Amino acid sequence: MKWESVIGLEVHAQLATESKIFSSTPTRYGAEPNTQAGLIDLGYPGVLPVLNQKAVELAVTFGLAIDASIGRRSVFARKNYFYPDLPKGYQISQYDRPIVTGGGLDVLLSDGSVKRIGITRAHLEEDAGKSVHDLFPDSSGIDLNRAGTPLLEIVSEPDLRSAEEAVAYLKCLHTLVRYLEICDGNMQEGSFRCDANVSVRPIGQHDLSTRTEIKNLNSFRFVEQAIAFEIDRQIRVHEDGGIIVQETRLYDANRRETRPLRTKEDAHDYRYFPDPDLLPLVLEERFIEAIASRLPELPRAKRDRFMAVYGLSVYDATVLTQSRALAEYYETGMKGSALDSKIMANWVMGEVLAGLNRDHLEIEAVPVSATDLAGLLARIGDGTLSGKMAKEVFEAMWTGGGTADAVIDAKSLRQLSDTDTLEGVIDTVIAAHPEQWAEYCAGRDKLLGFFVGQVMQATRGQASPKLLNALLQKKRHPES
Amino acid sequence: MKSRHVRALIEADRIHPGQVARHYRERIAAFNSRLNAFITVLDQEPRARPADAGRCLLAGLPIAHKDIFVTRDVRTTCGSRMLGGFVPPYDAGVVERLADQGCVLLGKTNMDEFAMGSSNETSYFGPVRNPWDLERVPGGSSGGSAAAVAAGLIPVATGTDTGGSIRQPAALCGVTGLKPTYGRVSRYGMIAFASSLDQAGILARSAEDAAWVLRAMAGHDPRDSTSVNRPVPDYVAALAQGIRGCRIGVLENCFDTGLNPEVGERIRDALRVMERLGAKLCDIRLPHLALSVPAYYVLAPAECSSNLARYDGVRFGHRAQDAQDLPDLYRRSRSEGFGAEVKRRILIGTYVLSHGYYDAYYLQAQRVRRLIREDFLHALETVDLLAGPTTPTPAFRLGEKTEDPLTMYLNDIYTIGVNLAGLPALSVPAGLVGGLPVGLHLIAGDFNEALMLAAAHAFQGATEWHDLVPPGFEESAS
Numbered sequence: 001m002k003w004e005s006v007i008g009l010e011v012h013a014q015l016a017t018e019s020k021i022f023s024s025t026p027t028r029y030g031a032e033p034n035t036q037a038g039l040i041d042l043g044y045p046g047v048l049p050v051l052n053q054k055a056v057e058l059a060v061t062f063g064l065a066i067d068a069s070i071g072r073r074s075v076f077a078r079k080n081y082f083y084p085d086l087p088k089g090y091q092i093s094q095y096d097r098p099i100v101t102g103g104g105l106d107v108l109l110s111d112g113s114v115k116r117i118g119i120t121r122a123h124l125e126e127d128a129g130k131s132v133h134d135l136f137p138d139s140s141g142i143d144l145n146r147a148g149t150p151l152l153e154i155v156s157e158p159d160l161r162s163a164e165e166a167v168a169y170l171k172c173l174h175t176l177v178r179y180l181e182i183c184d185g186n187m188q189e190g191s192f193r194c195d196a197n198v199s200v201r202p203i204g205q206h207d208l209s210t211r212t213e214i215k216n217l218n219s220f221r222f223v224e225q226a227i228a229f230e231i232d233r234q235i236r237v238h239e240d241g242g243i244i245v246q247e248t249r250l251y252d253a254n255r256r257e258t259r260p261l262r263t264k265e266d267a268h269d270y271r272y273f274p275d276p277d278l279l280p281l282v283l284e285e286r287f288i289e290a291i292a293s294r295l296p297e298l299p300r301a302k303r304d305r306f307m308a309v310y311g312l313s314v315y316d317a318t319v320l321t322q323s324r325a326l327a328e329y330y331e332t333g334m335k336g337s338a339l340d341s342k343i344m345a346n347w348v349m350g351e352v353l354a355g356l357n358r359d360h361l362e363i364e365a366v367p368v369s370a371t372d373l374a375g376l377l378a379r380i381g382d383g384t385l386s387g388k389m390a391k392e393v394f395e396a397m398w399t400g401g402g403t404a405d406a407v408i409d410a411k412s413l414r415q416l417s418d419t420d421t422l423e424g425v426i427d428t429v430i431a432a433h434p435e436q437w438a439e440y441c442a443g444r445d446k447l448l449g450f451f452v453g454q455v456m457q458a459t460r461g462q463a464s465p466k467l468l469n470a471l472l473q474k475k476r477h478p479e480s
Numbered sequence: 481m482k483s484r485h486v487r488a489l490i491e492a493d494r495i496h497p498g499q500v501a502r503h504y505r506e507r508i509a510a511f512n513s514r515l516n517a518f519i520t521v522l523d524q525e526p527r528a529r530p531a532d533a534g535r536c537l538l539a540g541l542p543i544a545h546k547d548i549f550v551t552r553d554v555r556t557t558c559g560s561r562m563l564g565g566f567v568p569p570y571d572a573g574v575v576e577r578l579a580d581q582g583c584v585l586l587g588k589t590n591m592d593e594f595a596m597g598s599s600n601e602t603s604y605f606g607p608v609r610n611p612w613d614l615e616r617v618p619g620g621s622s623g624g625s626a627a628a629v630a631a632g633l634i635p636v637a638t639g640t641d642t643g644g645s646i647r648q649p650a651a652l653c654g655v656t657g658l659k660p661t662y663g664r665v666s667r668y669g670m671i672a673f674a675s676s677l678d679q680a681g682i683l684a685r686s687a688e689d690a691a692w693v694l695r696a697m698a699g700h701d702p703r704d705s706t707s708v709n710r711p712v713p714d715y716v717a718a719l720a721q722g723i724r725g726c727r728i729g730v731l732e733n734c735f736d737t738g739l740n741p742e743v744g745e746r747i748r749d750a751l752r753v754m755e756r757l758g759a760k761l762c763d764i765r766l767p768h769l770a771l772s773v774p775a776y777y778v779l780a781p782a783e784c785s786s787n788l789a790r791y792d793g794v795r796f797g798h799r800a801q802d803a804q805d806l807p808d809l810y811r812r813s814r815s816e817g818f819g820a821e822v823k824r825r826i827l828i829g830t831y832v833l834s835h836g837y838y839d840a841y842y843l844q845a846q847r848v849r850r851l852i853r854e855d856f857l858h859a860l861e862t863v864d865l866l867a868g869p870t871t872p873t874p875a876f877r878l879g880e881k882t883e884d885p886l887t888m889y890l891n892d893i894y895t896i897g898v899n900l901a902g903l904p905a906l907s908v909p910a911g912l913v914g915g916l917p918v919g920l921h922l923i924a925g926d927f928n929e930a931l932m933l934a935a936a937h938a939f940q941g942a943t944e945w946h947d948l949v950p951p952g953f954e955e956s957a958s
Contacts, residue, residue, distance in 0.1 A: 039570060043790040045563065045797075046550045046572055046669040048704050078786050080833070082810055089789020142794070271833035273842060276676035276783055278705050 001239070002203040005231045006211075007160035007196060008120075009223075011173060013152045013183040014127070014191040015058045021126045021150035022049030022092065029189050033143035037129070041148040043087035048277050051076075055150040056281065058182040059099045059124050060291045062152060065180055065298050066119055068103030070288055076124075076278045080271040084142050085129035093153075095272045098123035099281065104157075106300055107172045108318045110164060117169045118157035125151050146190075152182070158197065158208065163227035167220050170194060172322075179299060179324045187218050194218070196227050199244070200234045210244045214251055214258055226251035230258050302327055310334065310341035319349055325363040332370035339377050347373060351394050368397045376404035383417050384408065386465055417464040419471070422455075425463070426471055429454045441476050448472065484955075486541060486689040489635055493540025501525070501584045504542040508586060508633045511953060514614060517628040519547045519605045520555055520588040527579050536582030537696040544637040546625050547588040548595055549575050549680070550669045558671045559591040559603040559621075562791045562798045562817030572669025573701045574638060574680050581696040589637055590624030593819045594788065595645055595673040597621050598891040601882055602821040609878070610653060611950035612916050616875040619649030619891075625683045626653040630917075631953040636684045636693050642673050643776055644870075644895025646681045647907040651870035651919020654909045654948060656936065658682045658690045661927045662902035663708035665694075666701030672787040674780035675706075677899040686946050687908060687936035691715035694929060710927065718930035719937040724758030726935060729863035733769045734894050734921075740873045746911035746918045747869045750939065754867070757938050764866060766855040771848045772897035773889060778832050778845035779900075784822075785829025791817060824885065853901040860925045865935055868894055870907040870919030894921055904929045908936045909945035917945070 020027055023040035040047045063070045077095035100122035106114050129144035154173065160166045174192060177183040185192045199211035214230060217223045229251075234244055248267075249258040274280075297305070299321050306317035306327070321327045330348050334341060352373070356363060368376075376393060379385045385393060385408070396407040408414055416422055429451060430437045440447040451472055455463050483489075493500045505523070512518050533539040550556045550568035552575075557563045571579070579585065592602040600608040600623030608623040610616040611631035618627040622639030626649035629637050639646040641659035650657025658681045665680040672678060680697070684690040695716055700709040730751060735744055755761055793799035793813025800812030818826070832841035859866060871891060881888040898905040903923055910920035920939070924932040940946050949955075 042795060044550075044570075045556070045558070045566065045568070045671045045790070048668050050703060050705050080786050080789060082789065082792060084792075084794050084806065087790060087795060089792060090786050269835045271786070271830065271835075271838075273782060273786070273833055273838070276674075276706075277672075 003200045003235050003238070004203045004205075005161060005198065005200045005227075006158045006208055007162075007166045007198050007227060008158040009156045009160065009166060009170060010195040010197070011154045011156075011170070012127075012193045012195075013154060013177050013185075015055050015150040015152055016181060016183055017052055017054045017058065017150050019052060020148035021052050021055045021124065023148055025148065027149050029186075029191075031145055033132070033141065033145060035145065037144035037147055041087065041144060043089075049092060049275075051278060051281065052150060055124060056099070056283070057291055058150075058180075059122065059152050060283070060288060061180050061182055061295065062122060062154070062177065063100035063103065064288070064292050064295055065176060066100075066103035066105060068100045068119060068122070070283065071097060071099045071101060071281075072283050073097065074099040074123075074281045074283075076275045076281065077272045078275045081268045083128070084140070085131045085144065085147070087129065087144060087147055091126060091128060092275055092278070093125035094123035097280075105169065105172050105176065107165070107169045108315070109168055112315045114314065114318070115159075115165070117159045120155045120157050122152050122154040125153055127151050163224045163231065166196065166227050167224045170220060170223055175322045176299060179296065187220075190218065194223055196223065196230075198227055198230045198234065200231055200238065210246050212244065212246065212258075213248045215248055215261065217251060222251055222253055225253070225256055226258055229256060233258065296324065306330075310345070312341065312345055316342075316345045316349065320345060323363060329363055329366065329370045333374045337374045337378065339374060339381065343377060343380075344374070347377060351391065355398055367400070368394065372397060372403050379404050379408065383464060383466075384415050385413065386415055389413050389415060389461070414462065415464045416459050416462040417467050419467065422459075422463055422467060423471060425455055425458050426451075426468075426475065429458060430475070484632060484635055484685060486538070486635060486684070486692040489541055490539060497540060500540055501542045501586065504586055504634055508628075511631055511633055515609050515611060515627045515631060515633070516606050517590055517608050517618075517624040517631070517633060518544065518587040519557055519559070519590050519603075519624070522554065522585060522587050525584050527585070529584075530580060530582055533582050536580070538578065538692065539582030541583050541636070542586045542634055543578060543583040544587050544589050544625060544628055544634040545575060545585065546591050546622050546637065546639050548591060548640050548671045549638060550671065551575055551585065551588065554585075554588065556588065556671070557605065558595070559593040559605060560817065560819070560822070561604040563671075564604065564798065566797055568669075570669065573666030573703060574697055575669065577666070577697055577699070578638075578693075583696075586634060589622070589628055592621035592623065592645075593822050594671070594784070595621040595640055595642055595678075596784070596821050596825055598644070598648060598888055599876070599878075599881065600624065600649070601878065602819055604819060607878055610875045610916075611953050612654065613875065616877055616916070617652070619652035619871070619875065621645040621649075622657075622683060623649045623653075626650050626655055626657065629653070629655045629683045629685060630950060632949065632955065636682060636689055638680060638697075639683050640670060640673075640678055640680050641895075641899065642677045642679075642780060643899050644892040646683060647870050647895050647905060647919065647921060648892060650683055650907040651909075651921075652875040652917065654917030654945070654950070656684050656687055656690050656906065656908050656940075656946060657919075658684070658687075658694060658906040658929070658933070659898070659904060660694065660698060660929055661708075661904040662899075663706050664698050664904070664927065664929065666699075666704045666707050668701050668703040668707075672783075674783040675787060676783060677776075677780060679899070686940050687906070687933045688716070688719055688940070690906070691719055691933045691937070694933075698929075708927075713930050715930050715933055719934050721931070721934045722758065723754060723935045723938045726759045726865060726931070727863040728754060728759045728761050728935075729764035729859055729866045730761055731769070731866050731868035731894075732763045732765050734868035738872050738890070738893070739869060740913065742913040743869055743871070743873060743918050746913060747920055750910040750920045750943075751867060753939060753942055754935070757942055759935070762863065764859050764863065766852070766859060766897070768848065768851045768855050769897050772852060772900055773893055775845040775848040775852065775900060776892075776896045777828065777889060778841045779849065781825040781829030782833050782842050783829065785826045785833065788818075788822065788826055793817070821885070849900045852897050856897070856901040856903055856923070857925075864924070864928075864931060866923040868921050870894060870921040874913045874916035874918055898923055902926070904932060906932055906936055908939060909948070910943075911945055912948070917948075
């Protein structure tokens, strides 16, 4: 039987606010345990929550960016359960009236196609604290610094069909939230966490099968591995005649497998009800319009503009607009220069991204500025450098060699493109290999490479390949 | 001291600073053991007097706070073993405001545990006794505040009212009890029972005294999202408006079966006084009022089950010793820390919010709540105030209803609807039945405390019920 996997992701994005969602405590990461937890975050008797307007603005920003409908009246509800890192015994979240409903993301897949992934909803909620189990021998510690941190939980439709697609969507979402500057996207620090709902069904079956949920995946790699494992596991269970039980599973990255955490039977009854301490959140048109007017150019609009203005393919334009900083880098490089937009795109997507990847750098910390890259490409354009030499110069620039011209001077890498000088070298080479030259002239084309290599050797690689080719042709057929 | 009314006390303190507070400290020391009205008595005011005391509204006025308002560095128990050793690190909004206006805190008053009760018998710190008859209950949950004011141990005290917890003990102890409109007074630092119903208010000797205190305590608090941002009128100045031409709707529902006939007579007498003072009476029936008690006993427990989840023995409050594991810590801390009534309500609340029951109970009760509010608002289109008895009977005996929660709950039958509707209401003394006080209940429209206080003030100008002192607690006695 052929199987199809059906995946939906729930992402918790920590909103980039200065203070917590219901208190004025700062949200700085990495502070000493329990130093960023005020009375409200600790759920002291008598304290009350007051909604952070910035968190609302960021949620609305997200909603507008994914073409969602913004709830003009959303409601905060209490999700009740006991856990030591949940100080009030309930989490303030949104339940049946979220702030963002609908919308979607255009996701670039590895085959170069673009797929629209629907977003079911996104709602505001507070984070819980952390239980620390490895600090004390006989007891667990609780760090409530994270309690009350604002989260946007973004729930996708079950539109994803493979682990790769899921990761592509997640990366796209990751890019967007950073693009909008609503979340720093730091997965190690837990600013961007993912739960995956996975099920498989025979191809052709319309109804969804029983799903499992994999909790707390904190890297793209783990998301992909965990989902891939879970899909295989479920297919095996089905093919062995077993049944999938609805349960929550954990991914063990060391053993590369998912393990059951709890089944539906011992799932909590969260007893949601509207939080009487908070009035319904009513948004006025003016408020939403003000946020809309401040929205940056969105990835999709930027992509379309890159295609129109720079004549790039949908793939190139999508890659270059994946992050605001990368797009800006490209545009800075193109600004005021007469460079070929495709060549610039190839260099940014090729050498620059590869270098960043290799050195684990973000585009913000790129060692070769866009203007310097443009300067380098100009030296290819005017024939000073061959493509191969340019790559060498680029490497030197990357490691602190300065501008392209500085590197060219320092390494004497200027291309030999003077016709008379090069002709002199060619003549010397021909004179040294008269038999080969005669064979070449008689039609043995393969020997072209031999002569190119000899001239290159003689010029220490600086001969302009274009000119050299032309001159060799000319010498072979002097009459033409 | 010649007069025990707020205005005179502030004046006396201005002439002889500290003398008024000293007087009341002595009275507490002399009488509290008979009443058990205080959980904590303060020998030293926890705060320095405000520097600009001359400009304070209530400079030097002694006050007691119900032990549900958190007080910085002063133990706050909420009447529960759970918080028996809890010393809050901050002041409630109400505490802060009244201190800023010069009030001198003399102690924290006894109350039903977490404000759940109508007789003060659920307090972990023992029941409060009614100064009119020490074998009877003072009402609840603000029973300590009501008894302390009635016995002259304090001129005014704060209370909270979720279903009648200010007005019912005020009626049973013969004092004036005011519950403002929901949102009029900050709930910040008021330990939550049922957040959508809880409202802070005042127990005082007269409507005039209540007006003095309300003027200082009302107003917007940005730390409470349900606090309403609208100007606070001068309630004291508004007292003079009287009730001539005031239209009062008599809640005929409250005179049906269940009302003690003698209480009914006192209330009819009081209404005749109102009429003589120029009020116009008419009969009103609220079609859904009878549903108040059932709706309340779904909604209030639902909210309480969630509000009290934070008392888990992990961060503050009672923690059971030698717990085996986490669930055991929860189970034992909560079993030991909470009393029977609190547990009953947590269980009811947990049940009505559970999957499969939510719609039938919680949602249905919310619908009923909306109907009740509409009933009140509809009635208040044709009248300025509504009136009736505050309670069906005078104070009952200690232990008389503790075995029967349902009968106990019915004690709040006339007051609960007002909380569901969020309206302001007060109870004023309206006579005695068998030597026990009876309360007249007045209800006004949203934020119309001024009119209600003026009506009560006019009534108190024509009657002397509010000046009665329980035998044995006269100023000369000790």
